[in-house]
Amino acid sequence: MERVDLSAPAPAPGKLQEEVGRMMEEARDLQESGSSLLWKISNEEQSLRQKAISLESSILRVRSLISSLLSQKLLDRNQASKFEEELNRASCIISDGDAAAFLPAKSQGRFLRKFLGPINVRASRKEVQLKVKEEYNSYRDRTALLFLLFPLILLTLRSWIWDGCLPAFPVQLYEAWLLFLYTGLAMRENILRANGSDIRPWWIHHHYCAMVMALISITWEIEGQPNCAQKQKGVELFLQWAMMQGVAMLLQNRYQRQRLYTRIALGKANRMDVVWGETSGVDGQLWVLCPVLFLMQGFEAYVGLQLLKTAFVGVVPKWQVLCCGILLVVMAAGNFINTIQSLITKSRFKAKMKRSKNKQESD
Structure with a gap:
């Protein structure tokens, strides 16, 4: 910073006026240059946006044409498969590259608007979008480990210390952490969807249900002696299910991310996609992952039914127990249906690829 010499004589008024006038002129020039640049960028962005939208609609039109020619048997299936593969790559280039910033933004949904208001969370630069995705993956890795360790420590x-009777505060602290966890996941996933990630809607809805369940369970009074083991049976089952959820999350994070990187390299997935879907795994990985997922979903439904039983029989006749039981059963059913749909989609895709490969070999 330039030091002002107070002992120096003051400039003449005429010279000072000249200096102020020069600064005002520079400020006007800077304003005009900035306005001109922003106007030029705006026009170029509008032109690129129109080109991106036009190209995207052209890809959809050509795909529809290919399907029509196939149905009329006017196009060879091998040739159609090659065309589809090239179109998929072109679509990935548009949606996964810097040109994605010029495509129409996806709806941010009511959830983000409730928390953030009418703010555009779509990043214009691809490196910022990828940084958001990597932060989301890191968040899942950290929370999966805590998901496993927190209930394990409580049980x-x-x-060892609490003589088979859980105190209320640690359990409610864990439930408050679950509310924070699922709210953070839902917000991050909505932001990723707004930036082009292909997250299945069910997973976001699953986190909405989990948020409601965690909020309800915070108000659930954890009773102690007498008959502590019977009164806290639902809490014990819930903590055991949470441990299984942590194991499943760790397996998903480890196995599916490897396959996702391969699919991105082949141009079959977007760099903004994440690893929630079961279709990301290869055959050997699915043999490990699917039994764990089905076991966890079955145990989740079992815990929900046990909570409903304790509410109806009268062991713990509280509305919180009833609501948590219903939500667990709904989430288990939704997870099971989504997993089955993913496996069916994967098997159909594999059968299609196998038929195409056999036909190429026979030709």
């Missing part, structure tokens, strides 16, 4: 302390 261990229950057996």
Whole structure:
């Protein structure tokens, strides 16, 4: 910073006026240059946006034409498969490259508008979008480990220190953390969808249900002696299910991300896609992952039914127990249906690729 010499004589008024006038002129020039640049960028962005929209609609039109020619048997299936593969790559270039910033933004949904208001969360630069995705993956890795360790510590302390009876505060602290976890996941996933990620809507709805369940369970009074083991049976089952959920999340994070990188390299997936879907795994990985997922979903439904049983029989006749039981059953059914649909889609895709390969070999 330039130091002002106070002992120096003051400039003449005429010279000072000249200096102020020069600064005003520079400010006007800077304003005009900035306005001109922004106007030029705006016009170029509008032109690129129109080109991107036109190209995207052209890809859809050509795909429809290919399907029509196939149905009329006017196009060879091998040739159609090659065309489809090239169109998929072209679509990935548009949606996964810098040109994606010029495509119409996806709806941000009511959830983000409730929390953030009418703010555009779509990043214009691809490196910013990828940074958001990497932060989301890191968040899932950290929370999966906590998802496993937190209930394990509670159950261990229950057996060793608390004489088989969980105190209320640690359990409610865990439920408050679950509310924070699922709210953070839902917000991050909505932001990723607004930036072009292909997250299945069910997973976001699943987190909405989990948020409601965590909010309800915070108000659930954790009763102690007498008959502590019977009164806290639902809490014990819930913590055991949470441990299984942590194991499944760790497996998904480890196995599916490897396959996703391969699909991105082949041009079959977007760099903004994440690893929630079961279709990301290869055959050997699915043999490990699917039994764990089905076991967890079955146990989740079992915990929900047990909570409903305790509410109806009268062991713990509280509305929180009833609501949590219903939500667990709904989430288990939704997870099971989504997993089955994913496996069916994968098997159909594999059968199609196998038929195409056999026909190429025979030709």
